[in-house]
Amino acid sequence: MTVDRKHTFSPEEIEARLKADLPHWRLEDGWIRRTYKTNSWKGTLMVINAVGHLAEAAWHHPDLTASYAWVEVRLMSHDAKGITVRDFALAQKIEEVVMWQPGAAPDAPLEGTPQHDLRFSYLKYD
Structure with missing residues (x-):
């Protein structure tokens, strides 16, 4: 079964999919x-670079807006003039990578950045 990469979703379908998969x-x-x-410009740049890497690898590029302590990622398939499976797929991968918390499990082998020390903590996890 082939996926129609240019099929656009209705606003209702988009809202339902976001609610289910990308809250x-x-x-x-x-x-x-x-x-x-x-938490800082350093964190903002790290998020931008992570998103940039994923977008380039996927060959599907979001629009980004950034400030000192935040990054907004916007996705829409320009060639299809709407939201397609490509947008959901890239959003899911961005969410997975940017919000990864290696130290979330008590016995995780990777401890993650110290959240209590702003010199090291760079992302405000949801």
Whole structure:
């Protein structure tokens, strides 16, 4: 079964899919959007670079807006003039990578950045 990469979803379908799979994302002005809050410019740049790597690897590029302590990611398939499976797929991968918390499990082998020390903590996890 082939996937129609240019099929656009209705606003109702988009809202349902976001609610089910990407609860921190929202539909606004024809884009699916997510704002990642960071603790500093360093964190903001790290999020931008992670998103940039994923977008380039996927060959599907979001629009980004950034400030000192946040990054907004906006996805829409320009060639299809709407939200497609490509937007959901990239949003899911961005969410997975950016919000990864290696130290979340008590016996995790990777401890993750210290959240209590702002010199090291860079992302504000949901």
